[in-house]
Amino acid sequence: MKTRFFNLFFIFIGIIIGIILSLQIRAQPVGTGSSPEKQLAIQKSLLNSFLTEQESLKKKLLSIEEKLSSAKEIMEKRSSRETQKTLSRLKRLTGFDAVSEEGIRITLSDNPSVSRVDFSALNENFVQASDLRDLVNVLFLQDAKAISINEKRILPFTSIQPVFDSILVGNFQIGSPFVISVVGNPDALQEAVKVLHKRKIQIFVDTPQTITVASADNPRSLKFLSLDNQ
């Protein structure tokens, strides 16, 4: 009777181990880590061509944006004092002005045990786009007045997305380390960093006397939005 019970028990354990093993074998392989060499080469080549194109676009854009900002400045100076005040208030509200006040600077880097060459969206040792999104969200909750990531101003309408082994902030590709400059109450802002404490990435926070966050790029044209009373 006792032997029969033991046999049944071991069969039961065997079945459970069998189920675990078959689940493991049937699990969908993760694409990022198992691409054939040829596919990876195509991906790399596409990424490089997009990167090269972006670099050239960035340079042209920077040059025209500088000209545009100067022209706007001259245009605004010619308008009435009342209009200048309204423009200045609206720019402050919308994030289209530079801010220089107290705040903190957070630097996020991948865990030293990994290299970006082996990037995987499923590896907790890499800084992921979702880490930046979560941090920005909590910084806003802590009343951050202005935020930038690697010098790019972040507004609620700035998308932060993963692209292969790098991250797109707005339409610009940025890479590790990710330096987040935040203007606001330093104590409150440091609380926000706790959102990433369970991650296996490197987090460094410092509090310079003044943090400067640049203005957002000129707003994109609005094709669908209109004032409702018009």
Add this chain to the structure above:
Amino acid sequence: MKKVFIITAVIVGIFLALQVRSFQKVEFLLQRSGPESVFEELRVFQIANQQLRTQLEESEKNFEDIQSKITSQAVEAELLRLQLIAGEHEVSGQGIEIIFNISVPAYRIADLITQLVTAGAEAIAINDIRLTPQTAGLRDVGGGLLMRRHFLRAPFRISVIGPKQELKLSISQSGGFLDRLQNSYSGLRITLSEREKIVISKLPE
């Protein structure tokens, strides 16, 4: 013999716990990783470059406009553009409306906003509170959501102004954002509709 039983049971228990934990971690990261494949991610990069080209053309045109227009016209155009973004006025336009019958975690809403912005959203409101730098920041609070200082309860109505077809397509593809969300929460009913006119109120005083 009893010891063998206990040891075997403990080992199997540890295996099971490790397996479940590992599945949960991977599932969580997969659910949040957004695009379905590396090629989809590369497409996002391609779109970003297209948008930069458009931005470049628009900036060049703006520069020419500013130089050719009389100052008052150029200033008015700039004022209107900032007023449309600032949230001080009621705005409207074509777009989509998404309704969640029950509460979903704040990070899901933040991820949804990213998808919508990428697809061209120009204004977004949750339960009629417009998303601006003054209201950004979402947190889960007692079965609802805190949007900076505004407490929101389910059902959540997310109003989006922008290109309605692109917006709808960006989140409703098979295996896309809404599918993943639906599969993650039992009892969640999602209603998605295109609208010719979405109205978003100005921010409360």
